[in-house]
Amino acid sequence: MIKFVGSFETVKSLPKTRFAEYAFIGRSNVGKSSLINAVVGTTIARTSNTPGRTQSLNLFNLDDRIMIVDLPGYGYAKVSKTDAMRWLHRLEEYLLNRSQLKRLFILIDSRIGARDSDLDLMDFCDANAIPYQIVYTKKDKKVREQKQVEIVHTEHGAMIPEILYTSAEKKTGLDEIKGTLGIK
16 A cells, blocks of 8 residues: 655655655656556656646655655756755755665656756766666657667666666556565
């Protein structure tokens, strides 16, 4: 059973739990909330056609054994520079200080490929030994651009070697994420 724990504006306000956390992040409009919903098999994360809707740290308790964290997107949302910087500092604080974090799933739109903001996040995780896994989303959609940055796990010290390819709409490529989370 999955239940919504809450939306939190600061890392300090997050509940102190003993549960391992698995966080999802990606550029705005990458399909993060849709993927989370597809993985857990029910609608828990709020989806929207407007990029940047997720603005808080949203926690979901799965069977009183793990927490799923829906982090705000980055790179596209129309917000003030002040808000964007506040979100960036909050993300850095979460990643650096949340000892419960076991894996960060970095979502990348397969139609577009990795952008500088994705690569910057990967570099930050590598420099700080934060384990992360690349998950390409919207694999069922037509590729918009031909030339994409190739991500090679051997160039990234904190990256989980297996790159995942998913479609929330078609419910494909979800088994590996479910396995990591312990969902049948």
